[in-house]
Amino acid sequence: MSAAALLALAACGRDRPASGAGSGSGAGDVGGTLVIATAGDADILLPPLVASLQAAQITSQLFDRLAEIDSTMNTVGDAAFAPRLAKSWTWSGDSLSVRFALDPRARWHDGTPVRAADVKFSYEVYADPATGSPATELLQNVASVDAPDSLTAVVHFKSRRPEQFFDFVYNVYVLPQHLLGGTPHAALRTTPFARQPVGTGRFRFVRWEPNQRIEIVADTTNWRGRPKLDRVIWSFAPDPAAATAKLLSGEADLWEMLRGDAIGQVASKASLRAMPYASLDVGFLLFNVRGGMFADRALRRALAESIDREGLVRSALDTLAYVATGPAPRALDGKPHGAITHDLAAAARTLDSLGWRMGPDSVRAKSGKPLAFGLMVPTTSQVRIRLAVLLQEQLKQIGAKVTIEQLEPNAMMQRLGTHKFDAMLHAWHADPSPSTVRQSWGSAAANAPGSPNVAGYASRAFDALIDSAALAFDPAQQKQLYARAYDTLTDDAPAVWIYELRNFAGVHRRVRPAGVRADAWWAALGDWSIPAGERIARDKIGLRTASAR
Incomplete structure (x- = not known):
């Protein structure tokens, strides 16, 4: 189904404005339970150490910035x-x-x-x-x-x-x-606080049942005012299909990553609506450049040349994604940055010149070592699993043997943390500033514990351009410097930028979203509401600790 058709479905019928200004929603109208389906558990609830989107969503409700x-x-x-x-x-x-x-x-x-x-x-x-x-x-x-x-x-x-x-x-x-304050910083990860946090946010922590749910409840005496909802529950599913099933069955009220046929199913269901929203997400093929075959820049570039990004996005996502313009999402930049052109013949010539010769088994080898590597992909992402299969076939044409490794998120995080991987299909949720690209690609973060620079990429030229851009007060000069930094990164090919998703969330019609931001749709969750006249059984639990069924 095309994006245009899906947008039409999302807008038709009994859809309501995202501002939540519908009937029955007044300033004093508080109460209700929001159940959010999500694929995979949170990693930790201590803000400095958060790596997963699930944990980011939850901790932002429990803690405050200045x-x-x-x-x-x-x-x-x-x-x-x-x-x-x-x-x-x-x-x-x-x-x-x-x-x-x-x-x-x-x-x-x-x-x-x-x-x-x-x-x-x-x-x-x-x-x-x-x-x-x-x-x-x-x-x-x-x-x-x-x-x-x-x-x-x-x-x-x-x-x-x-x-x-x-x-x-x-x-x-x-x-x-x-x-x-009495805990060494290196030991904070293992403290009970990391799983039972005490914050200042408009919601307070209630409980965490691993691989099942995390529950937070309204802080009714909060200095900023109590949230409109009584409670929010993140209900964990093993994969996106199960998360979608929770939404369609009524077990959940929101699932943020609708894909394919699920969008049509939601839009045609009387109790649900499909809500498009902007995001800052980019998906890409990432190489571990710390050592081994992918330390070779020329090899990485040859593999990048063999990848048909337009074909990948068209086959795996149809019109529900854009081909990525580079490491920065369109919402932050919008300008294409020197993507390596798809050219199988040129890729083959480069591989030949590097000594990677095609063997009788149609797999290239160099000094007796085959051009073979593992490609990690999370079990929680149907999109990346589909892309992995397509990538495997495309790279096979050039003589590379790719073994797909589907891993649970926690197992994948462990492999990334120990740098024990060859390549992976990764996704980056950007911050509003283009300078935060340093988190994932800056040299200073290449070997830091817990660093998002899991590729191990280090480039003085890239660092200098990013630093200069961050220091530039002139907008035109700043944009030019960021563009040069992105071009440098793309030319070095520690990754191949593939897609930017066009996001759709499935939302129960009684729920009134508010303040949906491109960097965090959940930013104003305390202002989401459920009108009293439309509440269902789980909305009437109140503030007591109880299961939401």
Whole structure:
């Protein structure tokens, strides 16, 4: 089914505006249970260590930043940010420090007041390489954080940069020093807190049943006001088909990744609607360039030349995805960046010149070693499983033998963490800033514990261009520098950028979404609502701890 037809289905019938301004939804209309189906469990609920989208969704409801970005996703300066834990902030005359005045009403869920010492402690946790946080690389321009009094936190920067406010505020969730301050940063991952967190958000943690569900409930006395929903439950499914089944059966109210026929099934079901939404997701083939055959740039480029990206996207996703323009999604950039052209003949010539000769079994070999490698793919992604099969066939034409390895998410994370893999079909959920590409491809993160740079890619030229772009105050110059950085990355071929999804979520019609942002559809989950007149049995559980059936 074409995207145009699916968009028409999503818009027809009893569809309601995403703003949630439908009948029966008033400011005082609170209550209801939202069950979110998701493929795979969360990895951890300690914000600095979160790697999975499931965990990111949940921790963002339990913890707060000092300020929150709005839907414009303008990362330059502070104009796009609204107060959260900080009620206000002021800049120094030289713009090398910003002074945050904390909201004195803010409390941790155990009743302890939020203090500036928590902000200072949080920065130290995120910035310490021993913690193993993916955000450490993004805080390199922060010199220090001071707490001159209990309600004032001062962030000092090494240099003036267009995105210095964003770099700190967006990447640091504030953590409770009184609960974690006595734990070595390297040991935070194994603390009970990492699975039973205490935050400041509008929801508080209730329970985590591994591989089954995580439940959070409204913090009714929250200083920012209680959320409109009573509770939110993430219901884990072993794969996307099972998650879709939960939605279609009524067991769940939302499934964020509808694909193929499921979109039509949802749109034709009276109780559900298909909701298109923007995203910052890019899917790609990633090589482990730390050693072995993929340390050879020429080999990687030859394999990239043998891949027909348009054919892959057309066969696996039809019109439900775009061919990727490069490492940055369209919403952040939109300009194609020197993709390596599909050319089987040129790829064959390069492989021959490198000594990879075709054998009688139609597999190339060099010095007795076959051109064979494993391709990891998560069991939770039907899209990437389909793409893996298609890639296997395309690469076979050039004489490469690909073995598909389907792994559960936790097993895949372990393999990535120990660098024991050849290649994988990966997906990156970008932050609003183009500079965050450093997380996945910057040299400083190549061997850091827990780093998103799982490929091990390192390039001084790329680093210099990204750093220069991040320092540029002129928008035109900044865009040009980012373009050159993306071209450098694409030319080196540590990955082959394949697709950007056109996202559709299946949502129960009684649910009124609000504040759906491209970087995080869940950002304003506390403002989602279910009108009293449309509630079903599980909406009437109230605030007591009980199973939602």
